[in-house]
Amino acid sequence: xxxxxxxxxxxxxxxxxxxxxxxxxxxxxxxxxxxxxxxxxxxxxxxxxxxxxxxxxxxxxxxxxxxxxxxxxxxxxxxxxxxxxxxxxxxxxxxxxxxxxxxxxxxxxxxxxxxxxxxxxxxxxxxxxxxxxxxxxxxxxxxxxxxxxxxxxxxxxxxxxxxxxxxxxxxxxxxxxxxxxxxxxxxxxxxxxxxxxxxxxxxxxxxxxxxxxxxxxxxxxxxxxxxxxxxxxxxxxxxxxxxxxxxxxxxxxxxxxxxxxxxxxxxxxxxx
Amino acid sequence: xxxxxxxxxxxxxxxxxxxxxxxxxxxxxxxxxxxxxxxxxxxxxxxxxxxxxxxxxxxxxxxxxxxxxxxxxxxxxxxxxxxxxxxxxxxxxxxxxxxxxxxxxxxxxxxxxxxxxxxxxxxxxxxxxxxxxxxxxxxxxxxxxxxxxxxxxxxxxxxxxxxxxxxxxxxxxxxxxxxxxxxxxxxxxxxxxxxxxxxxxxxxxxxxxxxxxxxxxxxxxxxxxxxxxxxxxxxxxxxxxxxxxxxxxxxxxxxxxxxxxxxxxxxxxxxx
Numbered sequence: 364x365x366x367x368x369x370x371x372x373x374x375x376x377x378x379x380x381x382x383x384x385x386x387x388x389x390x391x392x393x394x395x396x397x398x399x400x401x402x403x404x405x406x407x408x409x410x411x412x413x414x415x416x417x418x419x420x421x422x423x424x425x426x427x428x429x430x431x432x433x434x435x436x437x438x439x440x441x442x443x444x445x446x447x448x449x450x451x452x453x454x455x456x457x458x459x460x461x462x463x464x465x466x467x468x469x470x471x472x473x474x475x476x477x478x479x480x481x482x483x484x485x486x487x488x489x490x491x492x493x494x495x496x497x498x499x500x501x502x503x504x505x506x507x508x509x510x511x512x513x514x515x516x517x518x519x520x521x522x523x524x525x526x527x528x529x530x531x532x533x534x535x536x537x538x539x540x541x542x543x544x545x546x547x548x549x550x551x552x553x554x555x556x557x558x559x560x561x562x563x564x565x566x567x568x569x570x571x572x573x574x575x576x577x578x579x580x581x582x583x584x585x586x587x588x589x590x591x592x593x594x595x596x597x598x599x600x601x602x603x604x605x606x607x608x609x610x611x612x613x614x615x616x617x618x619x620x621x622x623x624x625x626x627x628x629x630x631x632x633x634x635x
Numbered sequence: 636x637x638x639x640x641x642x643x644x645x646x647x648x649x650x651x652x653x654x655x656x657x658x659x660x661x662x663x664x665x666x667x668x669x670x671x672x673x674x675x676x677x678x679x680x681x682x683x684x685x686x687x688x689x690x691x692x693x694x695x696x697x698x699x700x701x702x703x704x705x706x707x708x709x710x711x712x713x714x715x716x717x718x719x720x721x722x723x724x725x726x727x728x729x730x731x732x733x734x735x736x737x738x739x740x741x742x743x744x745x746x747x748x749x750x751x752x753x754x755x756x757x758x759x760x761x762x763x764x765x766x767x768x769x770x771x772x773x774x775x776x777x778x779x780x781x782x783x784x785x786x787x788x789x790x791x792x793x794x795x796x797x798x799x800x801x802x803x804x805x806x807x808x809x810x811x812x813x814x815x816x817x818x819x820x821x822x823x824x825x826x827x828x829x830x831x832x833x834x835x836x837x838x839x840x841x842x843x844x845x846x847x848x849x850x851x852x853x854x855x856x857x858x859x860x861x862x863x864x865x866x867x868x869x870x871x872x873x874x875x876x877x878x879x880x881x882x883x884x885x886x887x888x889x890x891x892x893x894x895x896x897x898x899x900x901x902x903x904x905x906x907x
Contacts, residue, residue, distance in 0.1 A: 366736070375894040378657045385650045385704065386728050389740035401898055428735060432657065448735045450728050456658050463700060463720045464638070468661035484888065485850075491795045495770065523763045526798050530889065578757075616756065617802065622647040626673055 365394040367419045367427040371412055371442050373435055376401035382452055383430035403433070409441035420446035434470050483533070483634045490529035490536075490633070497537035498522055502554055506537060510630055512558055513538040514602070515565035516594045517585075518575045520612035520620060524565065527621045533633030534625070546597035549604050563624055564602040564609025569595045571613050637666040639691045639699040643684055643714050645707055648673035654724055655702030675705070681713035692718035706742050755805070755906045762801035762808075762905070769809030770794055774826055778809060782902055784830055785810040786874070787837035788866045789857075790847045792884035792892060796837065799893045805905030806897070818869035821876050835896055836874040836881025841867045843885050 368387060370379040376399050387395050398419070400412045419427050429449040433439035443449050457468050496503060499522065506512070511528070513521040517540050525536035545552050555562060567575075569591040576586035584590055602609045608627060612620055625631070640659060642651040648671050659667050670691070672684045691699050701721040705711035715721050729740050768775060771794065778784070783800070785793040789812050797808035817824050827834060839847075841863040848858035856862055874881045880899060884892055897903070 375890050377890055377894065378653055381650055381653050382724065382728075386725070386732055389706070389725075389729060389742065390732065390736055390738065391741055392738070393736055399903075401894055426735065428732070434661070448731065450731065452654070453658075453661075455727060456654075456722050457661060459720065459722065460658055460662065460700070463698065464662055464665055466662065466664070469663055470661065485847075487889070488792070488795055491798060495767065495794065498767065520760070522767065523760055523802065526763060527802055530795065530799055530802060575757075617759070618647050618649055622649065622673055631671075 364423075364425070365396045366425060367396045367398060367423055369398050369400055369412075369416055369419075369427055369429045369431075369447070371400045371403055371416075371429055371431040371433065373404045373433050373438060374402065376432070379430045379432040379452065382432075383428075383450075386430075386450075403438065403442065404435075406438065406441060409433075409438045412442050413444050416442070416444050417446050420444075436470070486533040486633045487530065490533045491526065493535040493537070494525040494529040498525065500539045502537065502539065506558060508535055509537045509558065509561055510535045511563055511624065511628060512536070512555065512561045513565055513624075514541055514555070514562055514598075514607065515609070515612075516541050516567070516572065516591075516598050518572060518579070519565040519567045520617065521565055523617045524612075524620045524624070527617045528624070531621065531632075531634075532625065532630075534630055541594075541598045541601065543594065543597075546594075546601065549601065551601070551605050551607075559605070559607075562607045563628060564598070564607045565620070566595060566599050566602075566609050566611050568611065568613040636695075636697070637668045638697060639668045639670060639695055641670050641672055641684075641688055641691075641699055641701045641703075641719070643672045643675055643688075643701055643703040643705065645676045645705050645710055646674065648704070651702045651704040651724070654704075655700075655722075658702075658722075675710065675714065676707075678710065678713060681710045684714050685716050688714070688716050689718050692716075708742070758805040758905045759802065762805045763798070765807040765809070766797040766801040770797065772811045774809065774811065778830060780807055781809045781830065781833055782807045783835055783896065783900060784808070784827065784833045785837055785896075786813055786827070786834055786870075786879065787881070787884075788813050788839070788844065788863075788870050790844060790851070791837040791839045792889065793837055795889045796884075796892045796896070799889045800896070803893065803904075803906075804897065804902075806902055813866075813870045813873065815866065815869075818866075818873065821873065823873070823877050823879075831877070831879070834879045835900060836870070836879050837892070838867060838871050838874075838881050838883050840883065840885040 368383055370376050370383050372379045403409050403412050416427055427447045429447045432452045434453055461468055515521050521538035525538050528534040528536040573586055573588040573591040580586050642648050642655050644651045675681050675684050688699055699719045701719045703723050704725055706725055733739055787793050793810035797810050800806040800808040845858055845860040845863040852858050
């Protein structure tokens with residue numbers, strides 16, 4: 364029988380969902396039904412949310428688990444119902460922080476994902492536009508603006524990793540696919556030579572690569588296992604030969620790839 | 636004098652950073668120096684992290700604040716130093732969850748941003764590829780696969796919102812720019828007619844729009860305030876006329892736009 368988990372917030376609910384998700388993954392033999400209740404920013408909505416949680420408790424015959432990041436204390440109290448286990452993130456952590464910093468918190472709703480700073484916003488949007496206009500080997504003249512250039516065979520997760528770096532961290536990431544034409548010479552494609560220090564490689568297990576390519580172009584030479592083995596082995600040899608660090612995307616999520624690359628290259632976030 | 640905040644994690648540190656950030660934004664008159672220490676996954680690295688925190692305490696003459704999501708208890712203990720205020724998300728929340736669920740947590744490092752499920756991973760990557768191949772009015776035949784189609788004038792934040800929906804939620808989002816050619820007819824562009832129920836609009840304050848366009852094409856007609864006023868007013872009139880709901884991106888972050896759109900349309904995440 365699944366347990367129900369609610370994510371209740373007076374704004375986007377992103378923090379509540381992330382916190383709750385991190386915790387719930389520690390109980391992987393429990394099946395959770397997840398219900399997001401974002402934008403609970405009036406007493407009426409808070410009462411509706413409370414009613415929704417109570418209904419679920421009655422239907423499940425079991426206490427729902429409520430992850431909440433309500434900043435407003437009066438709304439927060441309404442959503443705390445006896446029929447649920449409420450894990451209230453702000454309630455627990457704000458007080459020790461207030462003590463440590465010697466001041467009261469501003470209790471401002473939804474500050475963390477607001478558009479507090481136009482400069483920061485622009486940094487992010489510019490990075491996203493940069494990633495899109497420098498995707499898949501498209502290399503206009505402003506490549507020297509790149510913070511990093513990801514290289515690797517087609518379908519090694521370069522594009523989503525670049526977009527994640529841009530959206531989450533405001534980092535300008537370009538990507539360039541290594542294709543069979545780039546192998547054999549044992550040197551980087553000419554276009555990339557001036558930017559050697561900005562290069563970072565992605566690689567992938569050939570079986571997984573073949574599986575991914577097969578869904579895209581079934582039965583093609585592009586997707587054939589022996590071709591994938593060849594491309595991956597040549598790409599890795601090239602990166603080792605020219606001294607470009609690389610990482611496998613086979614067992615890493617986009618988040619892990621992005622943060623690992625930042626960690627290894629020393630890049631730091633441009634936005635928060 | 637800035638206070639130092641550390642984000643310590645045995646994996647990506649994304650959760651620690653987000654939770655810490657949410658809390659720190661409640662103290663906006665304090666200047667925080669933020670230091671991420673991700674991938675602290677061995678006793679040696681934990682000791683280095685502890686030393687780093689102690690050094691900072693000595694340099695600042697003030698306790699650093701440490702936000703941590705260490706799952707492994709032995710590593711967690713090493714990073715808890717007397718010289719800092721440590722706010723440990725797992726320590727505080729895991730225990731009530733274990734009680735409620737009647738079982739021990741698996742104490743698995745970094746589960747939440749791992750590539751636990753290949754299907755889910757594919758959903759996300761497919762959504763990202765969909766967003767890129769359906770960006771800015773590029774509309775191949777598979778538009779009926781779209782979960783949502785964002786419309787709005789150029790530079791109203793359609794593209795980053797689509798990418799966020801894809802990356803974070805696995806939602807297939809296309810976008811189509813409303814241009815001066817689309818105004819006057821008081822009807823949707825012909826291409827969009829079959830997908831009316833999938834449309835959602837973004838609008839923006841004309842002053843802000845002019846400012847954004849000015850950075851892109853300084854002195855252009857495209858960026859001129861009167862042109863921006865005209866385009867925004869026509870686009871909003873069109874959306875009202877044909878009954879497409881819309882939202883202003885002027886004071887909303889990408890996260891807020893994406894979650895608000897999901898909330899209003901009833902779309903739910905495809906991934907976690």
